[in-house]
Amino acid sequence: MSIVLVVNSGSSSLKYQLIDPETGTLASGLVERIGTDGGRLEHQVPDASGGTASFEADVDAPDHGAAFDAMFAAFGEHGPSLAEHPPVAVGHRVVQGGARFVEPTIVTKLVKINIDELSTLAPLHNPANLAGIEAAERKFPDVPHVAVFDTAFHQTLPPAAYTYAIDRALAEKHRIRRYGFHGTSHRYVSRAAAEYLGRPLEELKTIVLHLGNGASVCAVDGGRSVETSMGMTPLEGLVMGTRSGDIDPAVLLHLQRRVHLSPNDVDRVLNRESGILGLSGHADMRDLVAAVEAGDETAQIAFDVYAHRIRGYVGAYAAQLGRVDAIVFTAGVGENSAPVRAAALAGLEGFGVVLDAEANAVRSREPRTISTADSRVSVLVVPTDEELEIARQTLEAVGA
Ligand SMILES: Nc1ncnc2c1ncn2[C@@H]1O[C@H](COP(=O)(O)OP(=O)(O)O)[C@@H](O)[C@H]1O
Ligand SMILES: CC(=O)OP(=O)(O)O
Numbered sequence: 001m002s003i004v005l006v007v008n009s010g011s012s013s014l015k016y017q018l019i020d021p022e023t024g025t026l027a028s029g030l031v032e033r034i035g036t037d038g039g040r041l042e043h044q045v046p047d048a049s050g051g052t053a054s055f056e057a058d059v060d061a062p063d064h065g066a067a068f069d070a071m072f073a074a075f076g077e078h079g080p081s082l083a084e085h086p087p088v089a090v091g092h093r094v095v096q097g098g099a100r101f102v103e104p105t106i107v108t109k110l111v112k113i114n115i116d117e118l119s120t121l122a123p124l125h126n127p128a129n130l131a132g133i134e135a136a137e138r139k140f141p142d143v144p145h146v147a148v149f150d151t152a153f154h155q156t157l158p159p160a161a162y163t164y165a166i167d168r169a170l171a172e173k174h175r176i177r178r179y180g181f182h183g184t185s186h187r188y189v190s191r192a193a194a195e196y197l198g199r200p201l202e203e204l205k206t207i208v209l210h211l212g213n214g215a216s217v218c219a220v221d222g223g224r225s226v227e228t229s230m231g232m233t234p235l236e237g238l239v240m241g242t243r244s245g246d247i248d249p250a251v252l253l254h255l256q257r258r259v260h261l262s263p264n265d266v267d268r269v270l271n272r273e274s275g276i277l278g279l280s281g282h283a284d285m286r287d288l289v290a291a292v293e294a295g296d297e298t299a300q301i302a303f304d305v306y307a308h309r310i311r312g313y314v315g316a317y318a319a320q321l322g323r324v325d326a327i328v329f330t331a332g333v334g335e336n337s338a339p340v341r342a343a344a345l346a347g348l349e350g351f352g353v354v355l356d357a358e359a360n361a362v363r364s365r366e367p368r369t370i371s372t373a374d375s376r377v378s379v380l381v382v383p384t385d386e387e388l389e390i391a392r393q394t395l396e397a398v399g400a
């Protein structure tokens with residue numbers, strides 16, 4: 001058996017999964033609200049009847065080390081026993097790998113220094129990823145730790161897609177270019193979509209819409225990322241829970257010169273206080289949709305801006321690909337929100353994108369088609385599984 005512990009450390013959360021890619025998940029869980037009051041743990045294990053048993057607890061988690069302690073306590077209390085199912089490696093999601101990390105990489109002191117240096121290019125993510133690695137190393141000092149980078153899948157972007165039109169020397173000196181993120185998800189989902197359609201990956205042209213708390217679009221041509229909406233940092237592109245996505249860069253200058261916000265203030269405003277939260281007061285899509293359904297006009301505008309931006313990217317990426325075989329929705333919002341999917345693709349019938357309202361309303365955790373039989377473009381919902389993908393890549397990196 002090759003068991004991997006997969007760790008996805010966010011700024012305020014720790015998601016984990018103990019998994020054998022060949023046989024399935026042994027446990028998964030989440031510690032939320034790290035660093036603030038009201039920490040909570042959820043731990044799930046498969047039960048005898050083929051379902052899952054779920055355990056919840058309030059926990060005190062001032063930092064990632066404490067979150068790891070809470071996770072261990074949950075394994076101790078609810079199983080499975082880590083002594084009986086020891087991981088052969090720990091796989092970590094790391095968001096920003098820059099141009100340096102294009103493969104899953106065994107963590108060394110130098111790798112950690114590099115991840116730290118890349119923090120300015122993913123300020124919400126890399127510091128938390130590193131904190132998670134260090135906490136996990138203290139708990140599992142004897143197994144290899146592997147970093148799997150969100151940016152790696154996008155290393156195939158052509159220069160025309162990753163180059164910003166600014167002074168070349170300045171850009172090169174400061175490594176300013178599009179890197180792209182959510183690559184582990186885009187890679188997994190584009191492959192799973194090809195498998196579901198029963199078509200060779202090499203001949204498929206796909207647009208993947210990863211709509212989670214962070215959100216990005218990826219144009220995948222023959223299994224390779226050729227265009228993606230996040231940029232040098234995970235701020236560019238789609239409207240997100242708390243991030244603005246695309247904005248005229250002159251707005252930042254205006255905020256600094258005329259409103260006298262500091263660079264850190266602007267960072268906070270755009271990364272944490274914008275998106276659907278800034279527009280409506282709701283960062284969570286479930287709350288936004290509920291407010292729209294209750295007739296709240298401000299919520300309606302936020303929802304419309306969110307969908308309008310997606311539709312624009314679908315059109316742009318269709319043009320870049322020249323042909324689209326499938327549009328694939330994934331992640332929390334993409335997998336669960338029928339109203340978002342319908343609004344995002346509304347009016348595209350003339351381009352051969354026709355949703356089936358009934359199929360779109362079905363709730364399921366399986367890959368499925370939500371377009372009509374005569375829609376020229378297949379529209380799919382394919383649940384992402386970043387943890388499984390990270391586990392596979394971790395085992396490959398350690399040669400297990
Ligand atoms: N049933 C649902 N309807 C609409 N949105 C949902 C639903 N379930 C989850 N979501 C949304 O998914 C988002 C979180 O997605 P997720 O992929 O878990 O994000 P992350 O990995 O970035 O934390 C939240 O905005 C949440 O509102
Ligand atoms: C890169 C990124 O935005 O990740 P997340 O969606 O987990 O915030």
Ligand SMILES: [Mg+2]
Pocket residue numbers: 212213331
């Ligand atoms: Mg995510």
